[in-house]
Amino acid sequence: MLAMVALDELLASARVASLPMRVKFRGVLEREVLLLEGPAGWAEFSPFVEYDDVESARWLASAVEAGWLGYPEGVREWIPVNATVPAVSAAEVPAVLAAFDGVHTVKVKVAEPGQTLRDDAARVGAVRHLLPDARIRVDANGGWDADQAVRALAMLSVFGLEYAEQPVASVADMAAVRRALAGSVLIAADESVRKATDPLAVARAGAADLLVVKAAPLGGVRQALEIVAEAGLPAVVSSALDSSVGIRAGLALAAALPQLPYACGLGTVSLMAGDVTANSLVAVSGGIAVRDVAADPELLDRFAAPAERRDWWLDRLRRCHALL
Structure with a gap:
């Protein structure tokens, strides 16, 4: 199905937008996305710029699924979401949280x-001070080694942690951290699933208590559903700093999972100062209703990427299509 969509058909509708951020996230203040319009609706292709073509091709497979095949039937119509606090100072935390309506998980x-670690503790402490009853999870993006992770999570656990996401980079180190913590902090795998050649390795190694799954890096909603089913672990659906078009794929995944025990990381449009639709998919009363979105031509023009960046993305689209 995916390979049958001709490159010319993808290029015909491709639009590249550069969306401003409210705060720096992943080191950027502009999030570039490439949007496609297929017979099933709008789709997003937005692997981060540092990702290679092999990894990025999975994101294109997800976009083709969204625009040309559509999403599987869901079992729920409303998805609880968490707020996301980037690595800002403690003083900036109130302003970040103010953008998320009614959320109870951060x-x-x-x-x-x-x-x-003092910066981390101040940031987490600021969240706990503002939201004393909230569930708080931390995400290290693999930034610690095993010893650092154990020390850091032991310290941060005083704030009450729902879980720690990807505390270390490797599956072996994650298994070691999980053993050392002995259940005092649950461990969630993100990069060890979405960036791995074998996304099930983390489950086989007993390295995580739950999985963080993202539709685009895993090749689409259907592929992500298969991985969750085979892993046999609870799953949290998250996004990759997408526009509302990309968030729609995450909502489809969250809607289709048989169980959804955790709030999902699908509220990140609230971190942006611009979007491709006037009716953005953002948290209202702590969640997002599952609905389709369409890109707005006026907003696509307003946030159109410069010509050289558009050419860069179209070249990337061509290369990744050749790998499908």
Whole structure:
């Protein structure tokens, strides 16, 4: 199915947008996305710029699924979501949280290069102070080694952690951290699933208590559903700093999972100062209703990427299509 969609058909509708961020996230203040319009609706192809073509081709497979095949039937119509706090100072936390309406779960970024554990503790503590009853999860993006992770999570656990996401980079180290913590902090695998050649290795190694799954890096909603089913672990659906078009794929995945025990990381459009639709998929009363979105031509024009960046993305689209 995926290979049958001709490159010319993809290029015909391709639009590249550069969306401004409210705060720096993943080191950027502009998030570039390439949008496609197929017979089933709008789709997003937006692997981060540092990803190679092999990894990025999975994101294109997800976009083709969304635009040309459509999403599987869901079992729920409303998805609870978490707020996301980037690696900002503690003083900036109230402004970040103010953008998320009614959320009761917060993911806090930690282990940011150039920062210290004291910075992490201040940020997490600020969240706990503002939201004393919230569930708090931390995400290190593999930024610690095993010893650092054990020490850091032991310290941060005083704030009450729902779980720690990808505290270390390797599956072996994650298994070691999980054993050392002995259940005092649950461990969630993200990069060890979405960036791995074998996304089930983390489950076989007993390295995680739950999985964080993202539709685009795993090749689409259907592929992600298969991975969750085979892993046999609870799953949290998250996004990759997508526009509302990309968030729609995450909602489809969350809607189709048989169980959804955790709030999902699908509220990240609230971190953006612009979107490709006027009716953005953002948290309302702590969740997002599952619905389709369409890109707005006026907003696509307003946030159109410069010509050289558009050409860069179209060249990337061509290369990744050749790998499908």
